[in-house]
Amino acid sequence: MDGAPGTERRPGEPRSARDAAFLKRFDAAMRLPLVVSTLLPLVIVPQSGGAVGVVVGIATWLVFLADYVVHVRRRHHYGRTGLGCFDLFVVVATAPWFLFPGASAGRFAVMLRLARLARLVMVSRGARHLFEQLGRVAVVAIGIVVVGSLTAYRAESPVNPEFATVGDALWWGIVTITTVGYGDIVPETLSGRWVATAIMITGIAVLGVLAGSLASFLRLDRSGTSTEEVGESSSPAATPTAAATASADAPLEALTAEVAALRREVADLAQRLAGTRPEPPAAGADDGV
Incomplete structure (x- = not known):
């Protein structure tokens, strides 16, 4: 039985306080590598990427x-938990089977990694705040795409055969806000181009907010305090007011300590001088000479 005597830990719990602290730092450091390891094979496919793909x-x-x-x-006993079994299945199923002829998990392996990444995001503390931010951005983006596409369809459909249906206009709006710009559908009227400009600016803003939110979630932005650190420092002894007061009183306390030390040194020096100074003769000492 691990841990302190007389205690029984449930499967999945850290083995000790030291392990819990280590896992907290490890999970925070592994967020970015796990994201990259999930998304990079989508860009560089191991089966068709040559030596680089294999690496x-x-x-x-x-x-x-x-x-x-x-x-x-x-x-x-992490392997006995549901998350542990799922992680083991992902590791086995996404192993580099492509090194063996005829053995490849293909897109199934990619989907498994995406599922595991989604699970890691869901159990993290900052996930709710991230989803709230992205949810508001998504609502605004969808609203602009729908309104802009319908406006462009009304302005373009009489003169532009590329805007034949509302579906074509929505497709054009999605392509425009994602800054992909296939060029298969192009507005010709002044109103349509103004709508396209508004959608493109919105797309750039959405991508900026998305990048900033992900960077904050992955702790790439080191300029501020992370959400977890703020939550941990919310105790009465570690509130921002207490910390500011302590930092303001520190110079005064240091000066007081130095003054007290100087006073002790002066007192010691005075005692030493008093001990080496000759005593004055007593009154009437010369009368008997």
Whole structure:
């Protein structure tokens, strides 16, 4: 039985307080590598990327393997939990089977990694705040795409055969706000171009908000305090007011300590001088001479 005597830890819990602190730092550091290891094989496919694809496939799999091994070693019976079994299944199913002829998990492996990444995001503390931010941005973006597409359809359909249906206009709006710009549908009227300009500006803003939210969630933005650190420092002894007061009183306390030390040194020096100084003769000492 791990942990302190007389206590029994449930499967999945850290084995000790030291393991809990280590896992907190490890999970925070592994967010970005796990995201990259999930998305990079979508760009560089191991089966068709040559030597670079093979290296990417093996390296990204090793990231998931290392993450699983660390949790197994630091958590009590992690392999018996549902999350542990799922992580093991992902590691086995997404192994570099493409190195063997005729053995490849294909897109199934990619979907498994995406599922595991989604699970990691859902269990993290900052996920709710991230989803709230992205949800508001998504509502605004969808509203602008729908309104802009319908406006462009009304202005373009009489003179532009490319806007034949509302579906074509919606397709054009989605392509425009994502800044993809296929060029298969192009507005010709002044109203349509003004709508396109508004949608493009909105798309750039949406991408900026998305990048900023993800950077904050992944702790890439080191300029401020993270959400978890703020939550941990919310105790009465660590509130911002108490911290500011302590920092303001620190110079005064240091000066007081120095003054007290100087006073002690002066008193010691005075005692030493008093001990070496000759005593004055007593009154009438010369009368008997």
